[in-house]
Amino acid sequence: MNTGYVELARAQQERWESAYAQRPQLHGSEPSAAAHRAVERFGAAGIDDVLELGSGHGRDALFLARQGFSVHATDFSDTALDQLRHAAQREGLDDRVTAALHDVRDPLPPADATVNAVFANLLLNMTFSPSELRSLVAEVRRVLCPGGLFVYAVCSTDDPCTQYSRQLDDGLSVYDGFVGRFFDEDLVGELAGHWQLDELTPYDEGQRRMLLVAMTKPAQET
Ligand SMILES: C[S@@+](CC[C@H](N)C(=O)[O-])C[C@H]1O[C@@H](n2cnc3c(N)ncnc32)[C@H](O)[C@@H]1O
Structure with missing residues (x-):
């Protein structure tokens, strides 16, 4: 990982910490559209x-727990996770929700092939270099059981926000102090190598243009 990315990632972590501290429940209490889709896919x-x-x-962890899932x-x-822990306690969902600090640029904690489903709304479009992004998807694949599911959602290159964002290197751009990447179908396809790509759906959420992706780890290694 080059030094520029380490610095950028540290600054982004501080940016998120202060955003959650200044505005608790930053993303609102309604679950994302992707979480609804994940419930359908995981449930089926x-x-x-x-x-x-x-x-x-x-917001999505609580929604999944309300639907009967156990969520890690x-x-x-840490500020955001504390808000989650308190909300889970208030709702009596703390037996179904655990929360742990983890930077996904580090290897995922679970052992190989021990997880049935992974969900990530608006994470993969955060501040990752192309190689960090590939490593993250490879880590998700490593921890999933054969046949396990990965559902994620990202901002699309068709998002109106692209016009207000300033381009940085490596396909990243910055808007309001947050650095991220807009995804197109080619990038989704590239990250889906060694996976079965089940769904790639463009959709609108509020003002955002998004992509919903669902993939399965094949039963046989490819
Ligand atoms: C746009 S928010 C989405 C939050 C949540 N998924 C939702 O939809 O309400 C992106 C989240 O990714 C987290 N994040 C960004 N980079 C991360 C990293 N390297 N490791 C772990 N979390 C990260 C941020 O702290 C933030 O909570």
């Missing part, structure tokens, strides 16, 4: 436990 596959990456203050939520903002 008979899965009842989910690893969520980049959960923030946990991770994020690199």
